[in-house]
Amino acid sequence: MSEGVEFKHLVRIHGKDLDGGKKIVVALSDIKGVGDNFAASTVSKLGLDPRARVGFLSEAQIQQVEKALQDPASLGLPQWFYNRKRDPETGESKQLLGSDLDLALKGDIDRESNQRSWKGIRHALGLKVRGQRTRTTGRKGKTVGVRKAGWSLRRNRRRARLRRRRRSDLVWETLRSRESGTLVRRARGGRTSSLRNSTSSESTV
Numbered sequence: 001m002s003e004g005v006e007f008k009h010l011v012r013i014h015g016k017d018l019d020g021g022k023k024i025v026v027a028l029s030d031i032k033g034v035g036d037n038f039a040a041s042t043v044s045k046l047g048l049d050p051r052a053r054v055g056f057l058s059e060a061q062i063q064q065v066e067k068a069l070q071d072p073a074s075l076g077l078p079q080w081f082y083n084r085k086r087d088p089e090t091g092e093s094k095q096l097l098g099s100d101l102d103l104a105l106k107g108d109i110d111r112e113s114n115q116r117s118w119k120g121i122r123h124a125l126g127l128k129v130r131g132q133r134t135r136t137t138g139r140k141g142k143t144v145g146v147r148k149a150g151w152s153l154r155r156n157r158r159r160a161r162l163r164r165r166r167r168s169d170l171v172w173e174t175l176r177s178r179e180s181g182t183l184v185r186r187a188r189g190g191r192t193s194s195l196r197n198s199t200s201s202e203s204t205v
Contacts, residue, residue, distance in 0.1 A: 020055025
């Protein structure tokens with residue numbers, strides 16, 4: 001660290017105002033697209049003290065940090081360390097920060113939606129994408145919660161009674177015709193079938 005540097009309460013790096021009272025690694029991780037490991041590796045490659053506060057960095061050191069974040073390849077970091085590996089459009093691996101990361105994520109979602117893939121459809125419907133359960137989590141709308149057990153028990157009993165009543169109504173009815181003496185079986189669907197009554201047939205014989 002440079003001696004006699006005035007402490008700055010706010011340090012602007014890559015369009016983000018960082019708290020000068022935080023340590024360098026913690027402050028850099030506040031930038032969107034920069035994680036703890038990436039920030040620690042960047043600080044280590046630059047030879048800065050990770051325990052130092054951001055407010056004590058000089059203007060030259062701040063520019064050095066910002067340049068390293070924009071071009072991590074200059075520090076010799078491997079490509080698997082980047083957050084954007086094998087970009088579908090360019091095929092390159094790079095580190096995206098801030099709004100660039102948001103635009104890349106939006107572009108990926110739009111591409112999946114246009115392809116009508118499973119991920120794209122789930123994104124379009126606003127549902128979970130990675131196979132999580134949706135019965136008890138991620139619920140949206142007016143009625144969010146669990147209904148009372150007593151109310152659900154009464155509802156189930158009422159539905160059971162209705163099902164039994166429907167089954168009894170769907171049973172074929174046997175009606176004796178007064179004129180022809182035949183048995184008419186009629187269902188709710190409208191089908192009818194007639195059978196000759198055994199008693200009437202015997203009487204005719």
